[in-house]
Amino acid sequence: MTAKTKSSFSQYELAEHNTAQLFTFYFIIICGVCFIFFFSLPVLQKVFFEYFLHGKVYNQGEIISYYIDSGEKVRTSTYQQWGVDIYLNTGMEGRYWFSPVISLMLPTLIFSFGFAMFLTSIMPQAIGFMRQKIEREIAILLNKITMLRYGYEDSNEHNEIILEIKNADLRSLHLLAEECNMLDDDLKTLYKALIWRDASLLYRIFHINDGISMYMRFYFSIKYSNAVLGFVYVGAAVLIIIIGLRGLKFIPPTQPSLVLFALGLEFSLLILYAFTIMYAKQEEDYEGRNSLAAGDSESIYMSSDFGSAREIEKLLRVFINVQRKKE
DSSP: OOHHHHHHTHHHHTTSOOHHHHHHHHHHHHHHHHHHHHHHHHHIIIIIIIIISOOEEEOSSOEEESSTTOOOEEEOOSSSOEEEEESTTSTTOEEEEEOHHHHHHHHHHHHHHHHHHHHHHHSOTTTOHHHHHHHHHHHHHHHHHHHHHHSSOOHHHHHHHHHHHHTOOHHHHHHHHHHTTOOHHHHHHHHHHHHHHTSOHHHHHHTHHHHHHHHIIIIIHHHSHHHHHHHHHHHHHHHHHHHHHHHTTSSOTTOOHHHHHHHHHHHHHHHHHHHHHHHSOOHHHHHHHHHHHHHTHHHHHHTGGGOOHHHHHHHHHHHHHHHHHHO
């Protein structure tokens, strides 16, 4: 296989994840869920319920009454059923039933997922799930720039573009963005991602945003923004239903776990949507490019007999590069 063919297919090779990457990613998520959940239980009991709410927690299998003055007995458990007495020896004391699994499920999962994204981003590509996604987006954008400049993809021109971008200043990046009809912010994102990719481990850890933004800006925010927004509305609908049932007394006030689940669901989805919006391209950038393209439409139409201006430019670049190689 020649260098040219290998270069042109690199982005497709990066599209498929291997078993090691998938196993590492899901293993980190599972370990993160277990660690965060079991770490949260004593913190929740000691700090929130006992210190902050001046209460007492029953979660060791004790058999206690459903209400403080009730004769109905309920057995507590470590993960499913906590009996919590709050504001003891005051006029507001009461007994509540709290389920750690239901209440902490979604926040624990979202934090574990974020930790897995962070960790697999700084891992080597062979086992790094997110690292390969970032490398894929870098390869796709570099291939586009190479095609626009030279008219074909080749490993030598590919490496030349990388060196040019990494050594460029703001003015050079702006000129290259104009040459390739790209947004300045897109090229700056690629510049930061290339510096991040080739830097030391410590640099990649403290500048993780430079790598993550490459994937979020060019792939996730484009492909999944509508899906994330839809899930946010679904979460809001679930929250409204749960709060409505709570208001109608179908959910007892002494069992807030289902309400906390709905709040955790909407919180997780809003955090995800916030990140999607943060990394998305600005709408005015698209409008500016569209107006620029509309301004040049007349000249492009005039050259329609000879092909589009972009195609003519590509042919000229290919001809010039071929002549240089012959010399």
